[in-house]
Amino acid sequence: MVEQILYRPSTIECPICHINQKIEIPDYIYQQKHIGLIKVQVRPGTACPHEFIVYVDQLGKARDYEHADFQIQLTARTPNERAASDQFSLEDLLETLGTFATLRVFHAFIFNYKILVLIVPTDDPKFVDNLNDLFTRSFPAHMKPERLADKTRLSEFAMLDMEESKTLILDTKGVIVDSPWGDQKDFDFETELIKKALEFNDLNAQLLFIQQRVGLFKKETEDVIALLEKVGQMIYDDDLRDKLAKLFHRKLTDHLVTHYIHFIKQRYPESEPLLRKIHNRSVESLKEGIW
C-alpha cells in the first residue's frame, strides 16, 4: 500500500514585510499529541525574499516568529559539479535541510542526542545514510558520533510513543517536529563552526576544519573537568570563566562556558557531580541580600 501524505495548509505572515503566505505541514506531525510547537523554516523566495522561522501550534496556527539564525549564501553549483562530488557534503546538507535545521543537527551530533528523521516515499532513500556518513567523516577519530541518526516511516511514527521524547525529530525538508533541548535558541558555537568551514572551498578542507574545531572543543572540555577536580569545595562561575581564559589564552564568552557544561552532562555523565561545585555569584549575592 502506498502511503498517502496529507498536508494541512496554514496561513502565516512574513514578520518582516507582512506578506501572507500558505505553508503546508504534513498531517502526520499533528498525530503526536506530546509534541509542542512545530518549527518551520521558511526559505527565501517562498512568497517574499525573507527567511524566517515560524512556530506553529497543534491547530496549525502560527504562534510566534523568529528571524533565521543566519543565512548562508551557497555557491551556485552546476548539476555537473554536484555530480562530480560523489560524497555528501556540508553544502548538500544545507541545501537539503536549510540553515535552521542544519544547526540543530550539528548540535544533536556534537552533544550526543538521538536524531529521528521522518521519511516519506518521495525522499531520497539514502538521505539518512548520507547524513550519518557525513558526520562520521566530520568528527575526529577519537570522537566518532556515539549515536547515529535513525529514520522512520510515517506509519511507524504515528505509532511511536513520544511522551518521553529526548530526540531531535525532523523531516528532510528541515521541519523541526521536536527537539530535546526545549526552547534553547543559542547555537553560536555551531553557527561559527559552519560559517568558518564554508570559508574553505575544498570539501576535504571543510571536514578537516570541523574535525579540528570539534576535537579542540572536546579537549578543552576535558581541561574544564580537570580544573574542577582540582578546585576545593566550590568555585564561582565568573572565576571559572577567568581561569579557563587564562588556561586557553583567549577570551571566553559565558555562552561557551555553558557549552562546556552542557557537553560534560551529555558526554561525561560520570563527571557531572563536579558541576555542583560551580556557584552562580549573582544568585549568591542575592541570597546574602535577603539575609
Ligand SMILES: [Zn+2]
Ligand atoms: Zn517578507
